Amino acid sequence: MNLKRLEIARLSHRFAFGPRPGEFASALDAGVSATRQKVLTVPAVDAGAALVTNPLITDLGSRPKPNTAEIIPFVTGLRNQTEQLTLWWLDRMALSDHGLTEKMTWFWHGHWATSITKVDHPLAMYKQNQTFRQYALGNFSQMSRAMVNDAALQYWLDGQTSTAKSPNENLGRELMELFVLGVNRYTEDDVKALARVLTGYQLTLSAATVLVNPKRRDTSAVTLLGQTAAYTAESASDYLVAKPDCAKFIAERLWYRFISSTEDMPANLGAVNAFASRELAPAVTSLAQDGAMANPRYSMVKSPVEWFISACRALELTPSKLNDSKQLINHLNKLGQIPFYPPNVGGWPAGEAWLSSASAQYRIAFATWLIKQSALRGLNEIPVDRRVLASADWLGVAEWSPRTQAALRNSLGNPEEFVLLALCSPEYVVSA
Amino acid sequence: MDTVTRRKFLQLTAGAVAVGAAAPLLSVDEIAAAAINRPLAAGTPIVVMVTLYGGNDGLNTVIPFADPLYYSLRPEISYKAENMLPLDAELALNPAMKGLKSLWDQKKVAIIRGVGYPNPDRSHFSSMAKWQTASPEKHINTGWLGRWIDTQAEDSMLAISLGSVLPPLFAGAKRSGSVLPLGGLVIPKGSVAANCMQLAKVSRADNSLMAAAATSMRNLFSVSTTVQPILKAPAPTPVDLPVTNGGNAGGDSNLAQQLDVVAKLIAAGSPTKVWSVSLGGFDTHANEANAQAALLGSVSDSISRFISQMKGTSRGADVTLVVYSEFGRRVVGNGSQGTDHGTSGPMFIVGDKVNGGFYGDQPSLKNLVSGDLAVTTDFRDVYATILESLLQSPVEPILGKWSGRTKFLKA
Numbered sequence: 037m038n039l040k041r042l043e044i045a046r047l048s049h050r051f052a053f054g055p056r057p058g059e060f061a062s063a064l065d066a067g068v069s070a071t072r073q074k075v076l077t078v079p080a081v082d083a084g085a086a087l088v089t090n091p092l093i094t095d096l097g098s099r100p101k102p103n104t105a106e107i108i109p110f111v112t113g114l115r116n117q118t119e120q121l122t123l124w125w126l127d128r129m130a131l132s133d134h135g136l137t138e139k140m141t142w143f144w145h146g147h148w149a150t151s152i153t154k155v156d157h158p159l160a161m162y163k164q165n166q167t168f169r170q171y172a173l174g175n176f177s178q179m180s181r182a183m184v185n186d187a188a189l190q191y192w193l194d195g196q197t198s199t200a201k202s203p204n205e206n207l208g209r210e211l212m213e214l215f216v217l218g219v220n221r222y223t224e225d226d227v228k229a230l231a232r233v234l235t236g237y238q239l240t241l242s243a244a245t246v247l248v249n250p251k252r253r254d255t256s257a258v259t260l261l262g263q264t265a266a267y268t269a270e271s272a273s274d275y276l277v278a279k280p281d282c283a284k285f286i287a288e289r290l291w292y293r294f295i296s297s298t299e300d301m302p303a304n305l306g307a308v309n310a311f312a313s314r315e316l317a318p319a320v321t322s323l324a325q326d327g328a329m330a331n332p333r334y335s336m337v338k339s340p341v342e343w344f345i346s347a348c349r350a351l352e353l354t355p356s357k358l359n360d361s362k363q364l365i366n367h368l369n370k371l372g373q374i375p376f377y378p379p380n381v382g383g384w385p386a387g388e389a390w391l392s393s394a395s396a397q398y399r400i401a402f403a404t405w406l407i408k409q410s411a412l413r414g415l416n417e418i419p420v421d422r423r424v425l426a427s428a429d430w431l432g433v434a435e436w437s438p439r440t441q442a443a444l445r446n447s448l449g450n451p452e453e454f455v456l457l458a459l460c461s462p463e464y465v466v467s468a
Numbered sequence: 469m470d471t472v473t474r475r476k477f478l479q480l481t482a483g484a485v486a487v488g489a490a491a492p493l494l495s496v497d498e499i500a501a502a503a504i505n506r507p508l509a510a511g512t513p514i515v516v517m518v519t520l521y522g523g524n525d526g527l528n529t530v531i532p533f534a535d536p537l538y539y540s541l542r543p544e545i546s547y548k549a550e551n552m553l554p555l556d557a558e559l560a561l562n563p564a565m566k567g568l569k570s571l572w573d574q575k576k577v578a579i580i581r582g583v584g585y586p587n588p589d590r591s592h593f594s595s596m597a598k599w600q601t602a603s604p605e606k607h608i609n610t611g612w613l614g615r616w617i618d619t620q621a622e623d624s625m626l627a628i629s630l631g632s633v634l635p636p637l638f639a640g641a642k643r644s645g646s647v648l649p650l651g652g653l654v655i656p657k658g659s660v661a662a663n664c665m666q667l668a669k670v671s672r673a674d675n676s677l678m679a680a681a682a683t684s685m686r687n688l689f690s691v692s693t694t695v696q697p698i699l700k701a702p703a704p705t706p707v708d709l710p711v712t713n714g715g716n717a718g719g720d721s722n723l724a725q726q727l728d729v730v731a732k733l734i735a736a737g738s739p740t741k742v743w744s745v746s747l748g749g750f751d752t753h754a755n756e757a758n759a760q761a762a763l764l765g766s767v768s769d770s771i772s773r774f775i776s777q778m779k780g781t782s783r784g785a786d787v788t789l790v791v792y793s794e795f796g797r798r799v800v801g802n803g804s805q806g807t808d809h810g811t812s813g814p815m816f817i818v819g820d821k822v823n824g825g826f827y828g829d830q831p832s833l834k835n836l837v838s839g840d841l842a843v844t845t846d847f848r849d850v851y852a853t854i855l856e857s858l859l860q861s862p863v864e865p866i867l868g869k870w871s872g873r874t875k876f877l878k879a
Contacts (some may be wrong), residue, residue, distance in 0.1 A: 193753075194753045194754050194804055194806070197753075197754050197802075197803070197804035197806075198803075198804070199803065201803060202801075202802055202803020202804070203802070203803075204753060204754075204802045204803070204804050204806075204808065205802070205808045205809070206753045206808065209590065209591070209809070213591050214591075214593075219589070219591050219593075219594050220589075220594075224590065224838060227590070298609065298676075298677070332675065333675070335675045335676075335677045335678065336677070337677055337681070370632060370649070371632070372632050372633050379748075380521075380522075380592065380593075380748075380751075381592070382592065382593045385633060387677065388634060388639060388644065388677065388680050389633050389634050389636075390633070391634070391677070391680045391681050391683075391684045392632065392633060392634045392646070392647030392684055392687075393624070393646050393647055393648070393653060393684050393685075393687035393688040393691050393692075394631070394632040394633075394647040394648065394649045394653065394688075395632060395633075395647075395684065396681075396684045396685045396687075396688040397649075397653050397654060397655070397688050397692070398632065398649075400656055400660075400664065401654075404656075435673070437671035437672075437673040437674060437678075438671060438673065439666065439667065439669045439670075439671035439673075439682075440667060440671070442666055443663045443664075443666035443667050446659075446662075446663050446666065447659070447663055450659070453659065453660055453663065456660065457660075457663050457664070457667060460664070460667065460685070461667050462667070462671075462674060462677075462678035462679070462681035462682045462685075463678060465681045466675070466677045466678045466681050468675065468678070
């Protein structure tokens, strides 16, 4: 295995959404260090992302009663805006020049995993997405405060039902387990204490606004991880984020989504210390520089959205322009991953979960559908006698196995079939 | 065997499948002859795992209706005794579970009470991982049935999960179960197929995930070739349930659809010893009563329909269903007409091989363990019995040295 190709392929597919035609070859010319620098540097202007118009997402008001005249325009509005929102985000992923911001926004969506199936209102999901963007590589302490006050997350975890008289543990538990500290780094008493601190929220979901009603809030002092105080939601969030376990946990989650979902994170991983100030950029930089990036044992399965977007970039397709959007959503649904619809608060699975006999079938159907809509410029520019090997550069694949080379060679006479096999090959479905 | 008449066929499929004017007459024999060329040996036990995701509230499933504490501890979400389906002098089933109650009356249901594991974890993900890996002490990457799959000869039809994503339950170290979507598997035709088969070969250059990707492609071809003709045929008729317009009760739910596919394949002699189906939505932190009743109704109706379908086939006596969830819920309601995450819950084991009745002690409502129900049966007791008595496999390679057993099967 050529480690330079491996590392550049990983930078390209894991810290971004894969190369457009020509980008991988340029990165090889530039070398690992310059490529890493480019991947990590947020540009002042992203011309690709600027091509994507922001969606028009509005307050649709509260849900009218069933069987009324108002329900139909309301539901139609929800459906149209949800579709617009989903296509907008997919377009951003596919068209941005700088993939890392989009990749981190995607990471945070899987971290603070909130589903529109329960939230219902696209405006609340859009606002949450803007928070993910704002703090994508920013300060985690501020992000956690913002998320505690996020209408979609509050509603998703029943925050609005939690009062001093009867606290609901859902949000408090997940805040410690899934968002800030990690499982088993607190006691059941801590869960109960934090639930009391987080009481009193009331929301207007359609407008995605929250307020704290002092009459419903428990203001008494509680003991949280050994420290007794009269916390507010914000001070409790700050307190949890400042705990050493938070640095370990966020590093673990970054490791799980960027380096390996099958191998445990080494305890002395540099990203843990790099997160000391709770700034995300240094932690992500440390991860991208880590020796693990050139270690072949840390392969990753691309999630369906990652696979789809990297295919769009190689095929120069814009998700919202695909014919048609309903079919696109249907293909993503079959593979088990649609943005804004994580399966549960733990986010999407990883690794072998995406490698079933069923997903092999759906991937073939999806790729066939995409290929028909592409001019395949990236492939056609490669002379036929060089296509088998050079297609690895076009797609940002570290190396084709002899098995896949044989399949590609068989289909040299049929470009569409050639691309189908390349996109469904183990080397493209898995980031080596 | 029964011939499925055209009229019955139309009734069975109405609403689910568009039936052409020339719908053929099909007998169960013809279905069986469709594709399985190496059927499961007659009489081989078959296990169907039914996973309820989200943490089913066991206390509103098997209800201690004679205990006044049940009503006083959860006034907002307790059922009225007159609506429940009594099982004995103390316990009753949720009012929505009429189908399961009828199977209970036929002595085909074992209810194992208070099932869990030491030091209950109230996280959905950790707790479900503990149930599916059968490793409550330490996190591991293989499911208990995945480890069983590892001990068997390689066969892509051995263990099949309905859906599109592989559950950890079926992930082994060497091999995993196959995944079959409701619509079945469709393979490409012509030269693409031949080249996809080429991609499906394992290469020496593969790391383990790439090898798994290649295997998934291989399984797509082998499973599809076997099951596709069978899935086109109608499901076995439920022999002792009334056929209603638009399908039998519960026939439209996703769980019923999954069990329909399982029924077709079992009837056709599929060499599958273990199946996995699932239903989500049990995380009832708010407005629990309606949501849980609808879900339990779907579980109960789907299971009774499936058992009835099996009855009309030669495999009726071989099938055992196992129903579980990652945890029960808190005894006291949370003020949102719902309940928070709790600890132990009941398991249901259903089938002809089952010696119907209660097993394990009912957790006391008086002596709660920090507000939660005690665990009175370890799930490994149940798994060990399934492995030993149904799958006829040694327990130790899968669960380690584990001596507990729950004797819910007929001697």
